[in-house]
Amino acid sequence: MLTKQLGTYGGAHPTLLGEESLVRLNPKARLFVTIFCVATLSLCPTLVSPDGKTKRIDCDAHAGPCVAYLEATLVSLEMSPKPVKAMQELTFTLGIGGEQPAANPYIDLGMVGMDMGRNRVNLTPEADGVFRGTGVIVRCPSGRRIWKATVFVPDVGSVEFVFDVVY
Numbered sequence: 001m002l003t004k005q006l007g008t009y010g011g012a013h014p015t016l017l018g019e020e021s022l023v024r025l026n027p028k029a030r031l032f033v034t035i036f037c038v039a040t041l042s043l044c045p046t047l048v049s050p051d052g053k054t055k056r057i058d059c060d061a062h063a064g065p066c067v068a069y070l071e072a073t074l075v076s077l078e079m080s081p082k083p084v085k086a087m088q089e090l091t092f093t094l095g096i097g098g099e100q101p102a103a104n105p106y107i108d109l110g111m112v113g114m115d116m117g118r119n120r121v122n123l124t125p126e127a128d129g130v131f132r133g134t135g136v137i138v139r140c141p142s143g144r145r146i147w148k149a150t151v152f153v154p155d156v157g158s159v160e161f162v163f164d165v166v167y
Contacts (some may be wrong), residue, residue, distance in 0.1 A: 056162065057146065057162050057163060057164055058161060058162050058163075059077075059161040059162060059163040060163070061079050061082075061084045061161075061163040061164075061165075062082050062083045062084055062166075063082075064078070065077060065078040065093075065095070066078075066149070066161040066163065068159045068161070070151075070153060070156055070157050070158070070159045071156060071157060072098055073096060073097065073098045073099065073153065073156050074095075074096070074097035074098060075094070075095070075096055075097075075151055075153065075159050076094070076095040076097075077092065077093070077094055077095075077107070077149060077151060077161055078092070078093040078094075078095075079091070079092055079093075079149075079163075080093070083166045084137070084163070084165050084166065085137075085165060085166045085167070086136075086137045086138060086139040086140075086145075086165045086166070086167050087136065087137075087138065087139050087167075088136065089134055089135075089136055090134065090135060090136065090137065091132060091133075091134055092107055092121050092123065092132065092133050092134070092135060092149075093126075093130065093131070093132050094107070094123055094130070094131040094132070094151060095129055095130055095131075096129045096130075096131070096153060097129060099156075100128070100129060101153050101154045101155055101156060102154055102155050103154040103155075104122070104123055104124060104125065104131060104154075105123050105131055105151060105152055105153045105154065106120055106121060106122050106123055106133075106151075106152050107120070107121040107123065107133070107135070107149050107150065107151050107152070108120050108121075108149075108150045108152070109121065109135060109137055109147060109148070109149055109150075110147070110148055110150070111140060111144060111146065111147055111148065112146055112147075112148055112162060114140070114142070114144070116138065116140065119135065119136075119137075119138065120135075121133045121134070121135035137165050139167055143167075145164045145165050145166070145167060146162065146163075146164050147162070147163060147164070147165055148160050148161065148162045148163070149161045149163070
């Protein structure tokens, strides 16, 4: 067991290293450590959604398209211009491989674990399997930057992409 000799603080007696370090901090230092830990955890890209499932950033929207399979349908979502910034008009381009939907797909934008109100991007066909629309990702008052785009493909289902934005 590691021990060290403490000086005159509390008398000269051996203690375990670190055993009393947080206890010996004054109240202001304890408050700072607590706030620092909470702030660090809140900036972590792992989030918990309202249904209790852990969400991670699964799309680097600044580098290229987000891609996923929805059943047997390949879905790709591209956002431009890059970097993807809040409070500017963005173009959302959706590519659908395989059987085409009976109606136009759409995208609901939101934050993981926070209700930001309805923010829907309606998409119109540009070419076979390509749909395009414009929208704005608003700036969250809390400062959080992790967003999700839920792509709804009629008669097929939905897929969710989690990404970060620049403020």
